[in-house]
Amino acid sequence: MLSIVLAVMFYAATLVLLLGIAYxxxxxxxxxxxxxxxxxxxPTTSGGVAMRLLREVTIFExxxxxxxxxxxxxxxxxxxxxxxxxxxxxxxxxxxWVWVQLIQPFGTYAGFAMLIGLLGLWVRRxxxxxIRYISGPSDHLMLALLSLIAGTGxxxxxxxxxxxVALKTFTLGLLRFDIQPLPADPVLVTHLLAVILxxxxxxxxxxxxxxxxxxxxxxxxxxxxxxxxxxxxxxNNNAGQE
Amino acid sequence: MAKVEFDTxxxxxxxxxxxxxxxxxxxxxxxxxxxxxxxxxxxPGELVEDWQNKAIEKMGELLKKYRxxxxxxxxxxxxxxxxxxxxxxxxxxxxxxxxxxxxDLFRKVYRRYFTFAGxxxxxxxxxxDLTEEVLEDWYKYFHQCSQCRRCSVFCPYGIDTxxxxxxxxxxxxxxxxxxxxxxxxxxxxxxIGNNLGLPGPAMKATLEDLEEEMEEDYGxxxxxxxxxxxxxxxxxxxxxxxxxxxHIDGLMGYAKVFHEAGIDWTVSTYASEAANFGMFxxxxxxxxxxxxxxxxxxxxxxxxxxIVGECGHAxxxxxxxxxxxxxxFDFLDxxxxxxxxxxxxxxxxIEQGIIKLDKSKNDHRVVTFHDSCNVARATRMGDSPGGxxxxxxxxxxxxxxxxxxxxxxxxxxxxxxxxxxxxxxTDDLMELRVKGALPRMEALREVVDNHGVTNLAAxxxxxxxxxxxxxxxxxxPMDMITSVHQLVGDAIIITRGVENKExxxxxxxxxxx
Ligand code: SF4
Ligand code: SF4
Numbered sequence: 001m002l003s004i005v006l007a008v009m010f011y012a013a014t015l016v017l018l019l020g021i022a023y024x025x026x027x028x029x030x031x032x033x034x035x036x037x038x039x040x041x042x043p044t045t046s047g048g049v050a051m052r053l054l055r056e057v058t059i060f061e062x063x064x065x066x067x068x069x070x071x072x073x074x075x076x077x078x079x080x081x082x083x084x085x086x087x088x089x090x091x092x093x094x095x096x097w098v099w100v101q102l103i104q105p106f107g108t109y110a111g112f113a114m115l116i117g118l119l120g121l122w123v124r125r126x127x128x129x130x131i132r133y134i135s136g137p138s139d140h141l142m143l144a145l146l147s148l149i150a151g152t153g154x155x156x157x158x159x160x161x162x163x164x165v166a167l168k169t170f171t172l173g174l175l176r177f178d179i180q181p182l183p184a185d186p187v188l189v190t191h192l193l194a195v196i197l198x199x200x201x202x203x204x205x206x207x208x209x210x211x212x213x214x215x216x217x218x219x220x221x222x223x224x225x226x227x228x229x230x231x232x233x234x235x236n237n238n239a240g241q242e
Numbered sequence: 243m244a245k246v247e248f249d250t251x252x253x254x255x256x257x258x259x260x261x262x263x264x265x266x267x268x269x270x271x272x273x274x275x276x277x278x279x280x281x282x283x284x285x286p287g288e289l290v291e292d293w294q295n296k297a298i299e300k301m302g303e304l305l306k307k308y309r310x311x312x313x314x315x316x317x318x319x320x321x322x323x324x325x326x327x328x329x330x331x332x333x334x335x336x337x338x339x340x341x342x343x344x345x346d347l348f349r350k351v352y353r354r355y356f357t358f359a360g361x362x363x364x365x366x367x368x369x370x371d372l373t374e375e376v377l378e379d380w381y382k383y384f385h386q387c388s389q390c391r392r393c394s395v396f397c398p399y400g401i402d403t404x405x406x407x408x409x410x411x412x413x414x415x416x417x418x419x420x421x422x423x424x425x426x427x428x429x430x431x432x433x434i435g436n437n438l439g440l441p442g443p444a445m446k447a448t449l450e451d452l453e454e455e456m457e458e459d460y461g462x463x464x465x466x467x468x469x470x471x472x473x474x475x476x477x478x479x480x481x482x483x484x485x486x487x488x489h490i491d492g493l494m495g496y497a498k499v500f501h502e503a504g505i506d507w508t509v510s511t512y513a514s515e516a517a518n519f520g521m522f523x524x525x526x527x528x529x530x531x532x533x534x535x536x537x538x539x540x541x542x543x544x545x546x547x548x549i550v551g552e553c554g555h556a557x558x559x560x561x562x563x564x565x566x567x568x569x570x571f572d573f574l575d576x577x578x579x580x581x582x583x584x585x586x587x588x589x590x591x592i593e594q595g596i597i598k599l600d601k602s603k604n605d606h607r608v609v610t611f612h613d614s615c616n617v618a619r620a621t622r623m624g625d626s627p628g629g630x631x632x633x634x635x636x637x638x639x640x641x642x643x644x645x646x647x648x649x650x651x652x653x654x655x656x657x658x659x660x661x662x663x664x665x666x667x668t669d670d671l672m673e674l675r676v677k678g679a680l681p682r683m684e685a686l687r688e689v690v691d692n693h694g695v696t697n698l699a700a701x702x703x704x705x706x707x708x709x710x711x712x713x714x715x716x717x718x719p720m721d722m723i724t725s726v727h728q729l730v731g732d733a734i735i736i737t738r739g740v741e742n743k744e745x746x747x748x749x750x751x752x753x754x755x
Binding site: 213 | 259261262305306307308309310312313314316317318319320321322323324325326327337340342343346357358359363365366367368391394395396397398399400401402405526561562563565566569570579580581618619620621622625626627628630631655
């Protein structure tokens with residue numbers, strides 16, 4: 001019973017996540033950017049813009065300029081999470097790819113980096129007056145949810161081990177639409193429910209910053225307005241003259 | 243005008259981030275536009291009856307028209323990185339002047355009406371109805387943003403609060419709550435051709451006076467042609483250059499450079515304004531209409547090039563938007579960038595050795611340079627990124643021996659706004675302007691005390707006007723603020739027409755052909 005409920009929820013959440021993001025991204029992509037507004041100095045070629053975006057999403061270039069504390073916690077959290085996610089590929093893949101096996105040792109400790117990053121951000125959110133002022137309940141809840149996911153994950157890894165073999169049978173079954181029993185471990189179930197919730201809120205929350213940053217005109221536009229006339233539908237239907 | 247009493251903030255030795263003082267600036271609100279200011283721009287004269295619905299409708303329209311607005315509304319993670327980056331927050335401590343908090347005034351309404359979370363769980367995500375109090379806050383705090391884009395530099399997603407301020411002002415204009423200062427000025431441009439409402443004959447008289455003044459100084463007629471058909475270059479400059487101090491010295495500087503370079507140039511009475519307040523109020527239509535006069539004048543006069551004078555937001559509109567708004571410029575000479583900044587032009591003349599400067603003429607000055615926000619963060623000069631920083635500096639250094647930089651945390655892309663940009667350069671916002679200038683004044687204080695800086699050079703009409711007003715509040719002399727082209731004009735060696743007037747006239751006929 002538990003496994004069926006969770007499996008159905010997983011399928012639903014996956015659908016919401018994928019369709020939701022696809023929809024949001026399609027709205028961003030279809031909304032015109034009528035004027036050239038890159039934050040200068042900006043790259044003058046599209047290759048340069050690709051590099052600028054790459055730097056934004058890998059080394060968090062702008063954040064580094066503005067605040068070293070937020071930057072360090074953000075890096076810990078995001079890269080911790082990236083490794084943890086990559087490590088989780090092993091639950092959906094048999095035999096496990098070599099590179100996934102190779103990152104396994106880092107992946108387990110990355111969970112701590114992720115949690116430290118989250119807690120660091122949370123402490124700032126509570127104790128730095130300016131950030132407390134701009135935080136709403138949803139901002140705290142988001143950190144709570146992510147910490148819960150990271151915390152339960154770490155507990156299963158380092159404190160009370162869950163039945164990994166049974167879990168993997170379940171997850172591999174999910175891929176084949178063949179639902180296998182899930183170990184009725186409360187920590188595992190909490191972990192999974194929290195992940196499902198995260199997938200559901202992703203497309204309707206600030207988590208959209210992940211795909212959204214690529215659509216930010218101040219970061220993704222090329223500085224070439226004198227050389228190339230920038231034209232968009234509603235703004236230029238009567239190009240040049242009135 | 244009711245005079246608000248306020249204290250000039252103290253210059254601190256070690257600028258630290260202030261503690262929040264809620265509502266510290268909630269009394270600051272510019273004069274509301276009257277029907278006579280609103281109607282000529284096609285906006286309702288006063289707050290319309292059904293304003294809530296109209297405003298939400300307009301918001302929906304803008305969200306569909308501007309990707310920036312739509313994306314910025316969704317992707318802020320409230321990380322707080324921008325919270326200490328706004329000069330108005332640093333100068334006033336009012337939490338609503340933190341960039342993200344300013345955006346949130348808009349975002350909470352967006353969330354309430356346009357998002358799933360805000361419709362069903364408003365409390366959770368801080369969504370709010372558009373009430374009268376919210377509209378009041380909008381009017382106050384979206385007129386405490388100079389659209390300087392400093393926050394956008396530091397935001398991990400480049401969220402630009404300027405875009406949000408523009409959208410909010412556009413919505414307010416459409417429901418009948420416009421700002422008097424901006425809308426009155428735009429009306430003057432439509433009617434007379436410039437922000438100051440300076441009619442053609444007055445402009446002519448001014449330019450003639452200036453010609454005489456320069457003739458007395460140099461014994462040579464340095465012309466300031468007006469509406470000259472067939473001139474090579476149309477100079478479009480902020481109208482403040484025609485009458486305000488220190489702007490006017492910059493204008494004479496341009497004239498001297500053109501003279502020495504042997505360029506046949508003109509200004510236009512029809513397009514006698516480079517400034518474009520259409521941008522400040524976020525109106526694409528107004529911005530386009532104001533800019534269109536320049537295209538028309540250029541075609542009418544048959545010029546080959548357009549050069550833009552010293553003005554920050556005007557250069558943004560010219561550099562970043564003209565090609566879109568009033569292009570293509572296929573009728574201009576493709577050898578030159580269209581448009582070209584006066585600093586690009588001057589530096590090129592200096593580097594080619596066409597004009598010569600005697601730096602010692604500026605030896606009584608120690609100069610520092612204030613990067614104007616729109617030039618720094620919204621435009622470029624020259625061929626490579628950052629030219630907007632280097633080119634004006636090279637011009638200054640070619641004209642002066644003594645040049646000092648301010649704290650690098652306050653220059654180039656990190657420059658602080660003068661405090662008067664974005665349509666806030668009005669007496670009814672004096673307190674805001676003085677307080678918003680604090681970070682720049684602190685950086686200036688440091689170089690004045692430690693390096694004996696005497697002059698603050700700038701290339702923006704608004705910066706110049708703002709600084710001449712606020713410098714005295716911080717115990718600096720008001721005439722510290724200097725046009726970059728005044729430095730050039732003071733150092734330039736006038737050779738043309740000096741020994742042999744006839745040769746000069748001949749060479750002029752040649753250029754005219
Ligand atoms: S820096 Fe950007 S993402 Fe962070 S709070 Fe400010 S606007 Fe939001
Ligand atoms: S654009 Fe400038 S004035 Fe406006 S919020 Fe950002 S930093 Fe402040």
